[in-house]
Amino acid sequence: MRPILPRRRSRDFSVPAVPDYTGLIVAIRKTSLTKRRPGQPTPRGLPALRIAAPWRLQKTRGLEILELAPLLKFPWLVHGFSTRPGGISPLESEKVLNLGFMEWDTREDVLENRRLFQAALGASDFELTPLKQIHSDLIRVFPQSTANPCKGDASATNRPGLLLAIQTADCVPILLVDPKKRAVAAIHAGWRGTLARINQKAVGRMQFEFGSKPADLIAAIGPSIGPGCYEVAAEFVTKFTAQFVDAADYFDEPRSGEEPNPLQWLNMKPPGHQPPPRNVHLDLRKANRSQLVAAGLLGKNIYVSDLCTACHTNLLFSHRREGPLSGRLLATIGIRP
Ligand SMILES: [Zn+2]
Numbered sequence: 559m560r561p562i563l564p565r566r567r568s569r570d571f572s573v574p575a576v577p578d579y580t581g582l583i584v585a586i587r588k589t590s591l592t593k594r595r596p597g598q599p600t601p602r603g604l605p606a607l608r609i610a611a612p613w614r615l616q617k618t619r620g621l622e623i624l625e626l627a628p629l630l631k632f633p634w635l636v637h638g639f640s641t642r643p644g645g646i647s648p649l650e651s652e653k654v655l656n657l658g659f660m661e662w663d664t665r666e667d668v669l670e671n672r673r674l675f676q677a678a679l680g681a682s683d684f685e686l687t688p689l690k691q692i693h694s695d696l697i698r699v700f701p702q703s704t705a706n707p708c709k710g711d712a713s714a715t716n717r718p719g720l721l722l723a724i725q726t727a728d729c730v731p732i733l734l735v736d737p738k739k740r741a742v743a744a745i746h747a748g749w750r751g752t753l754a755r756i757n758q759k760a761v762g763r764m765q766f767e768f769g770s771k772p773a774d775l776i777a778a779i780g781p782s783i784g785p786g787c788y789e790v791a792a793e794f795v796t797k798f799t800a801q802f803v804d805a806a807d808y809f810d811e812p813r814s815g816e817e818p819n820p821l822q823w824l825n826m827k828p829p830g831h832q833p834p835p836r837n838v839h840l841d842l843r844k845a846n847r848s849q850l851v852a853a854g855l856l857g858k859n860i861y862v863s864d865l866c867t868a869c870h871t872n873l874l875f876s877h878r879r880e881g882p883l884s885g886r887l888l889a890t891i892g893i894r895p
Contacts, residue, residue, distance in 0.1 A: 580848025607870055613863055618678040620644040620653060622873070626861050628749045629735060634682045636721070636735055637743070637891040639780040639863075641873050644678075645671040650886060656875075658725045675888065676721065683891050684721035689713055691725060691746050695754035697763045714832040716741035716768050719895035723888050727875040728783040729869050730744035730842050731889030732757060732850075734764065735776045742891045749790070753797055754846050761853040770796050772854025777861065780894050781891050784866030785810065785841035790879070792835030798845070808845045809838045 562634045612627035621644035629637050643821050645655025647667045655671050676682050687700050689710045696710035700720050704714075713722045714734075722744040724731045729748035736742070743760050745751075764770040798805040844861050850860050865875040867887075875885040 596857045597640045597709075598821060604736055606621060607865075612745060613859060613865075615641070621675070621678040622628055623675075624781065624863070624865070626733075628776060629733075629778060631752060632735070632737055633832050634718075634740060634894050635735060635891070636679055636684070636894055637735075637742075637778070637895065638675075638679045638889075639731065639778075640675050640872075640890075642885065642887075643873070645674060647671060647885065648885065654885050657711070657790055658887030659728075660882075660885060662883055664884070666891075672888075673891075679721075679890065680720050681890070681892060683895060684719055686723055686890075687715075688720045688725065688888075693746075693748055693750040695751060695756045695759055697743075697756070699763065699767050704873065709742050711747075712743060712745040712756055712763075714741065714760065714767060716763055716893070718742040721890050722891040723890045724784065725886045725888055726780075726867075727877040727880075727884050727886050728788075730758075730782040730846050731780040731887070732846060733778040733780070733891045734760065734891060735778075735891070736764060736768060736770040736774055737776065737777040738774045739768045739770050740893060741770055742893060744889060744891050747842065748844050749794065749840065751841065752849070755801075755849060757846050757849040758853040760857045761855070763852070773856055773859075776859045777850050777855055779843055779860065779862040781863045781865035781867055781870075781887070782842060783868050783876065783878060784864070785839050785844070787866055787868035787876075788840050788842060789837045792838055795838055796841055798839060802845070802848070804848055805845075806839045807848070810841070811836060811838055814832040 603738040614625055614627060616625050622641045623660055624639040629635055638823050640657055645653055647654050647656040647663045659668055688707050690707045691711050692709055694711050697712040698708045698714055700715040701717050723742045724746045727894045729746055732745040734743040743762055743764055745756055745760050761772050779859055795809055796813040798808060841885055847860055847862055851857060867874040871879050875887055877884050
């Protein structure tokens with residue numbers, strides 16, 4: 559069995575509904591524009607886009623939907639991660655598929671984009687059940703949760719005809735499928751949700767609600783900000799180390815190539831004599847993958863997209879890279895009626 563999780567302090571995660579893509583410290587656009595690891599793509603020239611199997615980019619009706627091949631073998635399942643191209647929302651000089659209600663966009667355009675996206679998915683007859691995301695560990699089970707939209711950061715269902723949806727623009731979107739019980743879940747994991755173990759809790763909730771066995775579950779971890787682009791304050795190391803035994807694996811210092819010992823500053827003593835702690839890079843994908851393994855999923859059933867939202871703003875949206883003039887992606891999953 560899993561160890562009993564340490565109780566969190568409630569105030570840690572009861573945060574207002576503000577974007578947490580950057581944490582509280584690092585300014586928008588600062589990240590990764592100046593500090594990059596050798597080998598990382600240059601910030602201005604976008605790196606070549608490569609969709610690696612088993613992921614694939616399905617072009618349908620002018621839209622491009624990222625799919626995971628192993629999920630396509632279930633004829634009763636519909637899933638897809640939206641991308642930027644297509645759509646009718648005017649953003650600077652282009653039209654984009656913005657699927658979240660942003661200040662720069664109109665409600666009508668967003669609703670029309672959502673219709674286009676559902677049509678391209680072949681899910682026009684599904685009821686879309688987006689959440690009012692609050693960077694929490696709240697999991698909503700549909701159809702019991704009827705408020706529209708419902709506050710929370712994960713949803714689950716075994717009811718056909720509902721299209722679960724998670725909005726992101728750097729945070730980690732995760733889809734879970736139980737092929738045996740025919741149940742699904744969609745999870746939003748930014749740093750707060752990750753720290754609050756929303757992933758593990760969603761697995762637990764599927765077990766409780768649907769009788770899902772973690773070893774049967776398949777996880778699709780969609781495009782999110784990559785570790786090379788997600789620079790956070792050093793205090794994040796403490797936050798995560800206090801919760802996760804393998805937290806050191808999630809972090810790396812921004813490197814110039816001269817430091818032989820990553821996280822060396824952790825050992826500096828005595829207090830009062832250290833230089834100010836340097837920022838670090840956080841690998842949210844690794845943290846979430848590790849959580850799913852700890853929850854009992856098999857490594858071979860967890861698929862992680864290596865697409866970085868901040869590196870590929872030609873295909874995706876990135877709050878870090880684009881600031882308020884960014885759109886929102888939707889990760890969706892549902893059971894065919
Ligand atoms: Zn990147």
